[in-house]
Amino acid sequence: MEENNTQYQVDILAGQKTGWFYDQRVNRQNMIPQIIGKTVLDVFSYTGSWSVCAANAGANQVTAIDVSHAALSVLRKNAQANDVTQSVNVVCDDAFNAMQTMHQDKQHYDVVFIDPPAFIKRKKDLQEGMQAYIRANRLAMSLVKPGGLLISSSCSYHMSQANLQNALLKASRKLKRLTQILSYGQQGPDHPIHPAIEETAYLKTITLRVF
Numbered sequence: 001m002e003e004n005n006t007q008y009q010v011d012i013l014a015g016q017k018t019g020w021f022y023d024q025r026v027n028r029q030n031m032i033p034q035i036i037g038k039t040v041l042d043v044f045s046y047t048g049s050w051s052v053c054a055a056n057a058g059a060n061q062v063t064a065i066d067v068s069h070a071a072l073s074v075l076r077k078n079a080q081a082n083d084v085t086q087s088v089n090v091v092c093d094d095a096f097n098a099m100q101t102m103h104q105d106k107q108h109y110d111v112v113f114i115d116p117p118a119f120i121k122r123k124k125d126l127q128e129g130m131q132a133y134i135r136a137n138r139l140a141m142s143l144v145k146p147g148g149l150l151i152s153s154s155c156s157y158h159m160s161q162a163n164l165q166n167a168l169l170k171a172s173r174k175l176k177r178l179t180q181i182l183s184y185g186q187q188g189p190d191h192p193i194h195p196a197i198e199e200t201a202y203l204k205t206i207t208l209r210v211f
Contacts, residue, residue, distance in 0.1 A: 004029050006056045007081045008049070009074055021049055023187035024115070024153070027205045030185065031113070032057045034149055034207075038110035041065070041102075043095050043140055048075035048088070050113045055084035063089045063109070065098045099139035111149045114140040120156035129156065130167060138171035141179075144210040149182070157202040164204050172210070180209040 001010050003025060010020045028050060036058035042051035045064035052075065055062045062084075066072050072090050079088040091098050095116070116136055120129030137152055144150050154164050161184065172179045185205030186193075193201045 003049075004032065004053055004057070006053050006078075008047070008052070008078050009081065010047075011074065021046070021115075023155075023191040023203050024049065024205075025190070026188040027151075027153070027185040028053050030183070031111075031151060031207075035059045035111050039145075041109040041112045041140075041143055043099065043112065043114040043136075044116045045075060046071045048078045050115065051075065051088060052078045052082060052084065054111075054113075055079065055087040056082045059087065059111075061089070062087055063091060065091045065093060065095050067092065067094050096136065096139065099136075099143060103139060103142045107143060108145040109143055109148065110145055111151065112140050112144050113151045113153075115153040115155075118154075118156040120158045123158050126158050126163075129159065130163065133159065133164065133167040134170050134174075137168055138174050141168075141171050141177060141208075141210055142175055146211055148210055150179075150208045150210050151205065152208070153185075153203065153205040155203050157199050159204065161204045161206070164206055168206060168208060178211040180211075182207045182209055 001008050035054045037060050040054045040059045040062045042064045045051050045066045051062045051064040064075055069092055072092050079085045119132040120126055141150050187203040
């Protein structure tokens with residue numbers, strides 16, 4: 001399939017959500033002008049919808065982290081299909097462990113994407129899940145160069161936009177870093193929101209400038 005002038009291999013039968021997260025299409029499109037000539041980190045990369053798009057759109061160097069060997073195998077094929085294998089570095093590891101190691105090694109990136117799996121599947125998991133989002137975003141934010149961007153998403157319905165923004169605020173305070181919110185995002189028009197069904201407004205994306 002093709003999205004934003006980038007070719008992808010999609011496993012419709014065995015992949016998550018038919019093998020492709022269409023709901024992030026507009027958010028990926030909006031990030032393209034921000035990554036040209038930049039170093040990029042894609043956390044919880046899955047098959048490379050963000051990272052391969054970034055490399056193909058002109059990012060200087062992209063690192064993708066995921067724990068799934070199968071997903072990263074598809075990511076490599078997607079990078080090859082777009083002739084960007086030299087620009088894409090793949091790390092197969094638990095995202096928290098990988099980010100912690102990168103932080104200890106003082107690695108930093110111009111742009112960091114983080115789109116974790118749903119940490120909050122039920123309302124009773126909200127507080128525990130919030131801590132996971134705070135920790136994930138704190139680690140991701142620690143890897144952003146001063147003046148760089150953090151693009152953070154949550155697909156948990158129970159994690160409201162206000163909650164995600166609060167998690168980012170707590171992460172920044174823990175790191176003693178200043179941030180600016182540049183934009184908010186949601187799922188694309190092929191995932192419409194029903195005004196009477198709150199659960200259909202599940203995807204939140206916030207883009208931050210991190211100082």
